[in-house]
Amino acid sequence: MTMRNYLPSAFLATVVSASVFGGSRMSAQRPLAVAPLSAAMFxxxxxxxxxxxxxxxGAKVWTATCSGCHETKDVTSADFRTKWVGRSLFEMYEQIRTTMPDDGPGTLTPEQYLHSVVYILKLNGLPAGETPLVSDSATMSTLKFELPPPPHFVP
Ligand code: HEC
Structure with a gap:
């Protein structure tokens, strides 16, 4: 990751719209200005x-149900990350739903499984936002488990 990922969104929006609507004198620079900043916004x-x-x-579910068998590092370790980075949140949700808790797979509610996935994102240092994660397979299939850039990284 490079520094451009840490620029605030408002600043990025301003620069991108200036580049797009800034008139012909800006046009020559547009590919250079827009491409990296759009990627950063994403x-x-x-x-x-x-x-x-x-x-x-999710923390409540973890404490009540998962922490009897798991330590935090079970879902934050290098091994866990190697296995899950790049895979979809729906895969993670389905794996947890169909195998956990180990002594009673499928016994939690869909919300509790969803919140378990959310808590794993948080434990891995991904920041919260304004929009809830929804337990809709199509949406969750498009979202990948990716680690945040270093300032948010919680080992
Ligand atoms: C009764 C014990 C037990 C409970 C309770 C339990 N787990 Fe597990 N969990 C295991 C065991 C054992 C494994 C490793 C073997 C396996 O994958 O089945 C595991 C594996 C996992 C994995 C896969 C880790 C990896 O490296 O891919 C995840 C994710 C997970 N558990 C999440 C949870 C969550 C979330 C909860 C709570 C909702 C939970 N577990 C509750 C015993 C448990």
Missing amino acids: VVDSAKLYTEAQAEE
Whole structure:
């Protein structure tokens, strides 16, 4: 990751719209100005996949159900990340739903499984945002588990 990912969205929006609507004198520079900044906006916005309220619900599920068998590092370790980075949140949701808790797979509600996934995102340092994660297979299939850039990284 490079520094451009940490620019605030408002600044990026301003620069991008200035580049797009700035008139012909800007046109020659447009490919250079727009391409990297658009990519940066995608990174910043796409990292905020859940709300803090969902993470709090997830923490409750984790404490009540998962922590009997799991330590935090089970879902934050290098091994876990190697296995899951790049895979969809729906895959993670389905794996947890169909195999966990180990002594009673499928016994939690869909919301509790969703909140478990959210809590795993939080434990891995992904920031909360304004839009809740929804337990809709089509949407969750398009969202990938990706680690945040270093300032948000919580080992
Ligand atoms: C009764 C014990 C037990 C409980 C309770 C339990 N787990 Fe597990 N979990 C395991 C075991 C054992 C494994 C490893 C073997 C496996 O994958 O089945 C595992 C594996 C996992 C994995 C896969 C880790 C990896 O490296 O891919 C995830 C994710 C997970 N559990 C999440 C949860 C969540 C979330 C909860 C709470 C909703 C939970 N587990 C509750 C025992 C448990």
